[in-house]
Amino acid sequence: MTSDIEAQLRAVSLRVTRPRVAVLAALRDHPHVDTDTVIALVRADHPTISHQAVYDVLRALTDTGLVRRIQPARATARYESRVGDNHHHVVCRSCGAIADVECAVGHAPCLTASNDHGFVVEEAEVVYWGVCPSCATERTS
Ligand SMILES: [Zn+2]
Ligand SMILES: [Zn+2]
Secondary structure, three states, rough: HHHHHHHHHHHOOOOOOOHHHHHHHHHHOOEEEEEHHHHHHHHHOOOOOOHHHHHHHHHHHHHHOOOEOOOOOOOOEEEOOOOOOEEEEEEEEEOOOOEEEEOOOOOOOOOOOOOOOOOOOOOOOEEEEEEEEEEEEHHOO
Protein backbone atom coordinates (compact mmCIF):
# COMPACT_ATOMS: atom_id res chain seq x y z
CA MET A 1 0.00 0.00 0.00
CA THR A 2 2.67 2.53 0.97
CA SER A 3 4.96 1.12 -1.73
CA ASP A 4 2.77 2.46 -4.55
CA ILE A 5 2.61 5.81 -2.76
CA GLU A 6 6.41 5.74 -2.79
CA ALA A 7 6.33 4.92 -6.51
CA GLN A 8 4.00 7.91 -7.09
CA LEU A 9 6.42 10.22 -5.30
CA ARG A 10 9.42 8.89 -7.24
CA ALA A 11 7.51 9.28 -10.52
CA VAL A 12 7.43 13.05 -10.00
CA SER A 13 10.99 13.13 -8.62
CA LEU A 14 9.95 13.85 -5.03
CA ARG A 15 11.99 12.29 -2.28
CA VAL A 16 10.05 9.74 -0.25
CA THR A 17 9.57 11.24 3.21
CA ARG A 18 7.33 10.18 6.07
CA PRO A 19 5.16 13.35 5.95
CA ARG A 20 4.61 13.00 2.18
CA VAL A 21 3.63 9.35 2.47
CA ALA A 22 1.37 10.15 5.44
CA VAL A 23 -0.46 12.96 3.61
CA LEU A 24 -0.99 10.88 0.45
CA ALA A 25 -2.24 7.94 2.52
CA ALA A 26 -4.66 10.22 4.42
CA LEU A 27 -6.03 11.69 1.17
CA ARG A 28 -6.42 8.26 -0.40
CA ASP A 29 -8.66 7.18 2.49
CA HIS A 30 -10.40 10.55 2.90
CA PRO A 31 -10.96 12.42 -0.38
CA HIS A 32 -12.09 16.08 -0.46
CA VAL A 33 -10.87 17.10 2.99
CA ASP A 34 -9.70 20.56 3.98
CA THR A 35 -6.26 21.42 5.35
CA ASP A 36 -7.28 21.16 9.02
CA THR A 37 -8.70 17.70 8.45
CA VAL A 38 -5.53 16.57 6.66
CA ILE A 39 -3.50 17.82 9.61
CA ALA A 40 -5.75 15.99 12.09
CA LEU A 41 -5.63 12.75 10.10
CA VAL A 42 -1.87 12.83 9.67
CA ARG A 43 -1.15 13.78 13.28
CA ALA A 44 -3.46 11.06 14.62
CA ASP A 45 -0.98 8.49 13.27
CA HIS A 46 2.18 10.60 13.33
CA PRO A 47 2.05 13.09 16.23
CA THR A 48 5.59 14.29 15.51
CA ILE A 49 4.69 15.68 12.06
CA SER A 50 4.14 19.44 12.47
CA HIS A 51 1.30 21.55 11.05
CA GLN A 52 3.85 23.43 8.96
CA ALA A 53 5.20 20.16 7.54
CA VAL A 54 1.68 19.21 6.41
CA TYR A 55 1.20 22.64 4.77
CA ASP A 56 4.53 22.28 2.98
CA VAL A 57 3.74 18.75 1.82
CA LEU A 58 0.30 19.77 0.51
CA ARG A 59 1.93 22.54 -1.49
CA ALA A 60 4.63 20.26 -2.92
CA LEU A 61 2.13 17.55 -3.82
CA THR A 62 -0.24 20.05 -5.44
CA ASP A 63 2.60 21.67 -7.40
CA THR A 64 3.71 18.31 -8.79
CA GLY A 65 0.16 17.27 -9.65
CA LEU A 66 -0.06 14.31 -7.23
CA VAL A 67 -2.78 16.11 -5.35
CA ARG A 68 -5.57 18.25 -6.71
CA ARG A 69 -6.73 21.31 -4.82
CA ILE A 70 -10.38 22.10 -5.32
CA GLN A 71 -11.90 25.32 -4.16
CA PRO A 72 -15.66 25.57 -4.59
CA ALA A 73 -16.93 29.15 -4.42
CA ARG A 74 -17.36 30.42 -0.84
CA ALA A 75 -15.90 27.17 0.54
CA THR A 76 -12.51 26.31 2.03
CA ALA A 77 -10.01 24.55 -0.21
CA ARG A 78 -10.17 20.75 -0.24
CA TYR A 79 -7.61 18.26 -1.40
CA GLU A 80 -7.81 14.91 -3.13
CA SER A 81 -5.36 12.40 -4.54
CA ARG A 82 -7.57 11.36 -7.45
CA VAL A 83 -6.01 13.39 -10.25
CA GLY A 84 -5.70 13.51 -14.00
CA ASP A 85 -9.10 12.10 -14.94
CA ASN A 86 -11.08 15.34 -15.40
CA HIS A 87 -13.73 14.24 -12.91
CA HIS A 88 -16.12 16.78 -11.43
CA HIS A 89 -17.73 17.46 -8.08
CA VAL A 90 -21.16 17.86 -6.62
CA VAL A 91 -21.24 20.13 -3.57
CA CYS A 92 -23.95 20.43 -0.94
CA ARG A 93 -24.98 24.07 -0.45
CA SER A 94 -26.08 23.33 3.06
CA CYS A 95 -23.27 21.31 4.74
CA GLY A 96 -20.46 21.49 2.15
CA ALA A 97 -20.31 17.73 1.54
CA ILE A 98 -18.49 16.90 -1.72
CA ALA A 99 -18.75 13.83 -3.93
CA ASP A 100 -17.06 12.82 -7.18
CA VAL A 101 -19.00 12.93 -10.43
CA GLU A 102 -17.64 11.15 -13.49
CA CYS A 103 -17.27 13.39 -16.50
CA ALA A 104 -20.61 13.64 -18.33
CA VAL A 105 -20.93 10.38 -20.30
CA GLY A 106 -18.00 9.19 -22.36
CA HIS A 107 -14.47 10.48 -22.54
CA ALA A 108 -14.35 14.02 -21.18
CA PRO A 109 -16.86 15.47 -23.68
CA CYS A 110 -17.03 18.66 -21.62
CA LEU A 111 -13.52 19.41 -22.90
CA THR A 112 -15.11 20.05 -26.27
CA ALA A 113 -16.46 23.51 -25.60
CA SER A 114 -19.31 24.66 -27.82
CA ASN A 115 -17.17 27.73 -28.53
CA ASP A 116 -13.53 27.69 -27.41
CA HIS A 117 -12.88 31.30 -28.54
CA GLY A 118 -9.60 30.08 -30.01
CA PHE A 119 -8.23 28.87 -26.66
CA VAL A 120 -6.46 25.52 -26.36
CA VAL A 121 -8.65 23.85 -23.74
CA GLU A 122 -6.77 21.55 -21.33
CA GLU A 123 -9.14 21.05 -18.47
CA ALA A 124 -12.79 21.57 -17.68
CA GLU A 125 -13.88 22.22 -14.14
CA VAL A 126 -17.53 21.67 -13.44
CA VAL A 127 -19.12 22.09 -10.02
CA TYR A 128 -22.66 20.86 -9.55
CA TRP A 129 -24.32 22.62 -6.60
CA GLY A 130 -27.21 21.10 -4.73
CA VAL A 131 -28.34 19.54 -1.47
CA CYS A 132 -26.90 16.25 -0.23
CA PRO A 133 -29.21 13.35 0.76
CA SER A 134 -28.77 13.86 4.51
CA CYS A 135 -29.48 17.61 4.33
CA ALA A 136 -32.47 16.92 2.07
CA THR A 137 -33.85 14.47 4.65
CA GLU A 138 -33.38 17.03 7.41
CA ARG A 139 -35.29 19.63 5.43
CA THR A 140 -38.35 17.48 4.86
CA SER A 141 -38.57 16.08 8.39
ZN1 LIG B 1 -25.44 18.47 3.08
ZN1 LIG C 1 -12.90 14.35 -6.44
